[in-house]
Amino acid sequence: MNAVKSEPPDLRSIRALLDRKEEQNLSPYATPNSRAVRRRAEDLLTEGYRQAFSADADRILHSRAFTRYIDKTQVFYLIRNDHITHRVLHVQLVSKIGRSIGRFLGLNEDLIEAIALGHDIGHTPFGHDGERFLSQLCREHGIGSFHHNVQSVHFLDCVERKGKGWNLCLQTLDGILCHDGEVHTPELAPHRTKSFIDLQAEMTAKASQIGTELIPMTLEGCLVRMVDTVAYIGRDIEDAIRLGLIGRPDLPAASVAVLGDSNGTIVFRLATDIIRTSHGNDFVAFSPEVSEALRQLKRFNLERIYLNPHMKPHSALLQDLFKRLFDRFLEDLETRRVDSVIFKGFLNGMSDDYLERHRSAEVVRDFIAGMTDRYFLDLCPDDMRPGYLPNDNYGGVNPR
Numbered sequence: 189m190n191a192v193k194s195e196p197p198d199l200r201s202i203r204a205l206l207d208r209k210e211e212q213n214l215s216p217y218a219t220p221n222s223r224a225v226r227r228r229a230e231d232l233l234t235e236g237y238r239q240a241f242s243a244d245a246d247r248i249l250h251s252r253a254f255t256r257y258i259d260k261t262q263v264f265y266l267i268r269n270d271h272i273t274h275r276v277l278h279v280q281l282v283s284k285i286g287r288s289i290g291r292f293l294g295l296n297e298d299l300i301e302a303i304a305l306g307h308d309i310g311h312t313p314f315g316h317d318g319e320r321f322l323s324q325l326c327r328e329h330g331i332g333s334f335h336h337n338v339q340s341v342h343f344l345d346c347v348e349r350k351g352k353g354w355n356l357c358l359q360t361l362d363g364i365l366c367h368d369g370e371v372h373t374p375e376l377a378p379h380r381t382k383s384f385i386d387l388q389a390e391m392t393a394k395a396s397q398i399g400t401e402l403i404p405m406t407l408e409g410c411l412v413r414m415v416d417t418v419a420y421i422g423r424d425i426e427d428a429i430r431l432g433l434i435g436r437p438d439l440p441a442a443s444v445a446v447l448g449d450s451n452g453t454i455v456f457r458l459a460t461d462i463i464r465t466s467h468g469n470d471f472v473a474f475s476p477e478v479s480e481a482l483r484q485l486k487r488f489n490l491e492r493i494y495l496n497p498h499m500k501p502h503s504a505l506l507q508d509l510f511k512r513l514f515d516r517f518l519e520d521l522e523t524r525r526v527d528s529v530i531f532k533g534f535l536n537g538m539s540d541d542y543l544e545r546h547r548s549a550e551v552v553r554d555f556i557a558g559m560t561d562r563y564f565l566d567l568c569p570d571d572m573r574p575g576y577l578p579n580d581n582y583g584g585v586n587p588r
Contacts, residue, residue, distance in 0.1 A: 210222075214295065217294075218293075218294055219359055220296065223359075224359060228355050244299075244360045253347075254305065256560050257274070258275075259561050260274060260276070260311055260561065261315035262278050262420070262424075263420075263493070264427055264499070271430065272427050279306075280305075282307065282412065285459060286303075286304050289462055289463055293411070293466055295411060299406065299409075303409055304412050307340060307412065309344060310342065311336045312334075312336065313556075313563070314564070316494075317506065318510065322557060325553075329518075331547065331549050334395075337368060338395055339557050340364050340365070346545075350538050352539055358383070359406050362405045362406070363408060365391060366390075366413060367413045368401075368413065368416075372482070375473035375474070376404070376410035376472050378409065410471070411462075411472045421485055422455055423451050425454075433499070434492050439485070439488065446477060454485075465478075509568050510556070512569075513556060517552045518548055518549060518552050521551060530555050534554075534555045
């Protein structure tokens with residue numbers, strides 16, 4: 189006897205059911221998918237039956253900019269060591285740690301993942317040094333300072349898909365813009381009333397006004413901002429120890445007493461503290477004791493790792509290379525040198541909307557910011573490229 193075939197399910201109805209269940213199960217302070225806001229409405233062929241923030245995470249994961257994470261510096265550049273953290277690992281760590289904490293707090297894990305995966309999309313080659321070099325050039329050419337969080341939103345909204353953008357949700361883009369993990373913030377509460385107009389205003393303010401502080405509109409965005417620090421603070425220490433820049437006994441004793449002296453212990457204790465301090469509240473926070481220990485550890489990292497002169501012997505050369513490439517591509521645009529790589533590799537097929545809305549210096553900014561470390565070096569003159577070191581650590585040699 190033949191089985192009776194059932195009618196295929198209405199996937200939109202299933203999605204609606206998931207949205208309803210989600211609102212019942214999530215914290216009252218969470219951001220359910222039903223509140224997601226896009227610039228443009230979408231049909232079944234685009235967002236389809238996927239919940240909104242899940243679709244955002246998928247789009248970021250499949251973006252060309254995400255693919256380039258694999259050869260983007262996190263902290264240490266021009267180092268031949270497969271165990272040193274690159275940007276692609278960092279964003280995965282932020283996503284995993286954030287989703288784990290978010291589950292305990294009853295937050296939307298899809299939104300956490302989308303923000304985490306996209307938060308560093310706009311980073312330049314060679315990390316914060318590259319960001320500093322490019323920012324100076326942008327100011328010199330009258331287009332404002334460069335900030336990787338602003339550039340991350342710009343890439344996903346205006347550059348990806350040949351200028352069409354991904355039409356990501358406001359809550360996702362806002363979390364990416366406001367993720368500033370370098371600022372030590374013991375507690376964050378969301379500023380929920382925002383629109384796409386507010387998003388653009390905050391991007392403009394960040395690029396033009398030094399010290400502009402941005403607060404996420406969702407509790408998920410607040411969490412990712414906190415977790416950005418959780419993910420990098422201990423990992424950078426392990427990388428610095430591996431490269432011989434510091435030793436484990438060098439870590440500040442007061443911080444070690446509270447947080448431990450290994451990345452695993454630091455992550456566990458910070459994550460546990462966030463859960464205990466934040467559960468059931470409309471804010472994300474560290475306890476006072478843990479916040480102070482983290483603040484001291486961040487200061488240690490800044491002084492002993494990020495500003496360590498042994499990290500930067502090629503800094504002046506890289507700065508010169510940034511200027512040379514910027515000037516070269518700007519000239520190529522202004523003289524319409526169509527055989528230039530900026531035409532063939534970046535502008536080819538770009539939408540008219542992008543071309544009409546961006547000055548030449550802004551196009552060059554977007555092109556350079558999107559480069560991987562290796563691609564950047566490949567475009568530099570042969571006799572000026574700093575080579576990758578053959579050694580596995582800094583141990584007594586020039587680290588660059």
